[in-house]
Amino acid sequence: MKTIRSRILFGLIIVFFIAGASTSAKSLWDHIGVIPPETIAAPPMGLEENPVAVIFPENLRSYRSRAKEYVKNYGEKNRDFVIHSFLKGQKFFPKAQEILNKYRVPVELQMIPVLESDFDANAVSKVGAIGYWQFMTELAHEYGLHTTGKYDERKNFVKATIAASKYFRDQLQYYRGDILLAVASYNCGQGRVDKAIKQSGKVHAGFWDVKQYLPFETRKFVMDFISLNVIAANYDKFLADRMDFSATPFIAEAPGDNGLQQGGSKTVMAY
Numbered sequence: 001m002k003t004i005r006s007r008i009l010f011g012l013i014i015v016f017f018i019a020g021a022s023t024s025a026k027s028l029w030d031h032i033g034v035i036p037p038e039t040i041a042a043p044p045m046g047l048e049e050n051p052v053a054v055i056f057p058e059n060l061r062s063y064r065s066r067a068k069e070y071v072k073n074y075g076e077k078n079r080d081f082v083i084h085s086f087l088k089g090q091k092f093f094p095k096a097q098e099i100l101n102k103y104r105v106p107v108e109l110q111m112i113p114v115l116e117s118d119f120d121a122n123a124v125s126k127v128g129a130i131g132y133w134q135f136m137t138e139l140a141h142e143y144g145l146h147t148t149g150k151y152d153e154r155k156n157f158v159k160a161t162i163a164a165s166k167y168f169r170d171q172l173q174y175y176r177g178d179i180l181l182a183v184a185s186y187n188c189g190q191g192r193v194d195k196a197i198k199q200s201g202k203v204h205a206g207f208w209d210v211k212q213y214l215p216f217e218t219r220k221f222v223m224d225f226i227s228l229n230v231i232a233a234n235y236d237k238f239l240a241d242r243m244d245f246s247a248t249p250f251i252a253e254a255p256g257d258n259g260l261q262q263g264g265s266k267t268v269m270a271y
Contacts, residue, residue: 053247103165180207
């Protein structure tokens, strides 16, 4: 336990040293390669990003109002884990992004190995899931991974990520592009999610419609997935303890009494 705490403390020191030496905290983003800029939602026409507000990644932006309190609490309670995992993920995130993009699935899915194994190739769950992405044997075989003999491809990050990308490509098609239902199915299985959809009474139910019918572990898994991605998209603010969820995410320029001349006022608009 002391060794783990020492490693986390050392990681914290490195992070803050890099952040302090950078010309801006956002340059740390590029350094660790956690999330590519194109995944951040572009401001609607006529608006610009509020520099003090928490911004949600584009594929998760519509969940802001439902998720912001959970994300805030997650960041406060799991600060050391997040920093430790993002440092550990320096050598994994770029490769994951490359593979996910190749298979045209959301790059936000790169956070799944953080939750499943904390990038531990030798991780084994209590039900027998193995490797970075915690594939069960049957699902691993279905998506082309060899698990017999001395070499288990679930422990190969590249091959396991390719298999995971194919899985999520299928699940996203099945769930009409709903990334949260796809993530839920990865945790508890497609059958369990389909049952929850049936219980909701809605033909085209989304995650929030079925959330109450899913296992607690799955609900937590999906919300943790959202939290990691939001923190990744605002990592400079996270490191500085300035994750302000009350600030409106976008602001609009509006001319003051002087029209478009210098000195015009700025109007804050909620979005």
